[in-house]
Amino acid sequence: GAGVSQTPSNKVTEKGKYVELRCDPISGHTALYWYRQSLGQGPEFLIYFQGTGAADDSGLPNDRFFAVRPEGSVSTLKIQRTERGDSAVYLCASSLTGGGKQYFGPGTRLTVT
Amino acid sequence: GQQLNQSPQSMFIQEGEDVSMNCTSSSIFNTWLWYKQDPGEGPVLLIALYKAGELTSNGRLTAQFGITRKDSFLNISASIPSDVGIYFCAGQSLQGGSEKLVFGKGTKLTVNP
Numbered sequence: 288g289a290g291v292s293q294t295p296s297n298k299v300t301e302k303g304k305y306v307e308l309r310c311d312p313i314s315g316h317t318a319l320y321w322y323r324q325s326l327g328q329g330p331e332f333l334i335y336f337q338g339t340g341a342a343d344d345s346g347l348p349n350d351r352f353f354a355v356r357p358e359g360s361v362s363t364l365k366i367q368r369t370e371r372g373d374s375a376v377y378l379c380a381s382s383l384t385g386g387g388k389q390y391f392g393p394g395t396r397l398t399v400t
Numbered sequence: 401g402q403q404l405n406q407s408p409q410s411m412f413i414q415e416g417e418d419v420s421m422n423c424t425s426s427s428i429f430n431t432w433l434w435y436k437q438d439p440g441e442g443p444v445l446l447i448a449l450y451k452a453g454e455l456t457s458n459g460r461l462t463a464q465f466g467i468t469r470k471d472s473f474l475n476i477s478a479s480i481p482s483d484v485g486i487y488f489c490a491g492q493s494l495q496g497g498s499e500k501l502v503f504g505k506g507t508k509l510t511v512n513p
Contacts, residue, residue, distance in 0.1 A: 291442070318499065329404075329488050329503030330443065343498040378442055382499070387431050387450065387492065389501060391442035 291392035312381030406504030423489030431492040432472040
């Protein structure tokens, strides 16, 4: 496809479990971003990658959250010991070279029961 | 941290009317973007602004980058039912080299046919 894709579209997990969320950016885009959106709010920044490296991870809420992008394309957001407060829509975006236009995927809705 | 104040929070208008919404910040941004989000979807980029005072159009949409670099405006002319959705402003400061976007809380637009 031409756009950013995210899998799964929905994920329900029990409190304390580990989850992985995947993002496939637009082909050729070097910058990749993760955001989290709670109900009734705008997206909140988590982390961004330029190539394989995390250029800014200041938005990760705590050390239970981790993200990787080992080959500079697909990225995985990993959440350990999930808590009910982690329930939200996790959005991924990509940008051709960074600096401006970010294109979003459809998101993964995470529900922690 | 940086915050964006977006107003109005919601709008109810008749088809054919013009719409205006705005976003203000206590700090300066180098880039302003406007997105539209439909239920269950990711934000879709509408307009990107890069220079103070810049006025940019995309069909019936017009956005402006405020001269002070602390605000931005979005106008929609001759609204149609498919304009329904939540509109978000987003700012990018590039402070410390970070490309993260800071989002407003959104303006929910309802168009009555």
